[in-house]
Amino acid sequence: MYVSLPELLWMAPEHLRVYPPRQISQSGDVYSFAIILYEMCTRTEPYTDETWYQSLDDTLRRIKRGSPCVRPTLKEGGPFAQDASASHNVMDVLLRRMEQYANNLEGLVEAKTQAFLxxxxxxxxxxxxVLPRSVANQLLTGKSVNPEAFDSVTVYFSDIVGFTSMSAVSTAFQESVVRAPFRVETIGDAYMVVSGLPERNGIEHVRQIARMSLTILRNVRQFVISHMPQTSLKARIGLHSGPVCxxxxxxxMPRYCLxxxxxxxASRMESSGEAMKIQxxxxxxxxxxTFETFVITKRGIxxxxxxxxxxxxxxxxxxxxQNDGLDLPMPI
Structure with a gap:
């Protein structure tokens, strides 16, 4: 007994009768090649279009029996017959089909390549x-990213006051003003941002973080909780500048850590600060x-x-x- 396999349809009847083991012969190869030509010409699997076709097992039994002789039928008027009539040459038809297959394969490869890209x-x-672009590019090219020391950066920490009590009835607050600085971490309502790395920018990092902090504070003042309009959202922000690694x-799951x-x-500047203030x-x-544009007041020791x-x-x-001559907002 043997298991009926689809590939046995390509095996010559005399070999199929003694299978297994497999037999080889020149006439058997010609038979298998003829079945392949049938597939190329009709673009269908052998025997499946026959009126008597029931199953793979039944077809193999008919082929093995050999009486009457069972062969796949080329129907008149089919695609192969039409191509053959036009060219009067079977090889021309086969070459044309192979060219079509090559073109189709080229299209499939192009589509797969585009999907991959x-x-x-x-x-x-x-x-x-999740990573700075320069660091991500190093990882994508297979390069290792070694720890690096930075002499001067500015680190931002913020926290939503009363977030724990509001989180059960509020949606997440998304800040949309972070552009040049790199967001390092978001844990619950805590937000950490740094500027000055991995690309060094002189002392521009402190101005970027300061401007971002002021913009966030203005946005928080204007933010309205849809289902709690009487409750004001309050942020507490802290900044500190210095060296980091x-x-x-x-x-x-790589993470860029400081x-x-x-x-x-910087974290202490936030935790020891006050609501709606930037310490x-x-x-x-x-x-x-050094920029001579920022309004700063002393809190004390x-x-x-x-x-x-x-x-x-x-x-x-x-x-x-834009705001020269206007009244500046006082600390809340």
Whole structure:
């Protein structure tokens, strides 16, 4: 007994009668080649269009019996007959069909290639959302990303005051003003952003983060919770500037992480701050003063967990040509 396999349809009857094992012969090869030509000419599998066709097992039994002789039928008026009448040459028809197959295959390859490129682009865009572009490009080209030290960056931390109590009845708040800085982490209502890495930008990082912070605070003031219109959304923001180390952690799910006291101090600036205010360290204030456009007031000396006594400041606004001469908002 043998299992009926579709490929046995290409086996010559004399070989099929003794199968298994497989037999080889010149006449058997000619038979198999003829079945292949039938498929090329009709674009169908052998025997499936026969009026007597019932199943693969039944067909194989008929072929083995050999009386009457069972062969696939070329119907008159079919596509092969029409092509043959036009060319009067079977080889011309076969060559034309093979050319059609080649063209179809070229189209399929082009479509598959385009689908691959589209998927590659989507994967790259996803990677660019979780890693800085320069770092992502290194990973995509198979290069390792070594940890790197940065002398001066500005780190932003924010927190939505009362988020825990509101989260059960509120939708997520999405900030749409982060452009040049790189968003490092989002955990619940906590938001961490850094500028000045992986591409160094002099001291421009402090101005980018300061402007982003002011814009976020303005947006928070205008934000209305649809199902809680009487409840005001309040953010607490802290900034600190200084050196950090950065690198990629993980292989299957890589993350770009920052390390160093600068990160801890920025977090403390947020946690020890007040609602709807931007607390900055003396280091951040010193850098901002070089631009001569930011309004900063002194908060005073406070005790900061893990840091001891620190002199901190409130970032109030930025004076630009658009708001020169206008009343500046006071700290809330």
């Amino acid at each position: 589209d998927e590659k682009r989507r994967s790259e865009e996803l990677l660019y959302q 950065a690198g990629v952690v993980g292989r299957k 390390f160093g006291d600068t990160v801890n101090t 900055i360290s003396d280091e951040t204030r010193t850098l901002l003063k 406070i005790e900061v967990k893990g840091k001891g006594s620190m002199t901190t400041y409130w970032l109030i606004d930025e004076i630009t040509t």
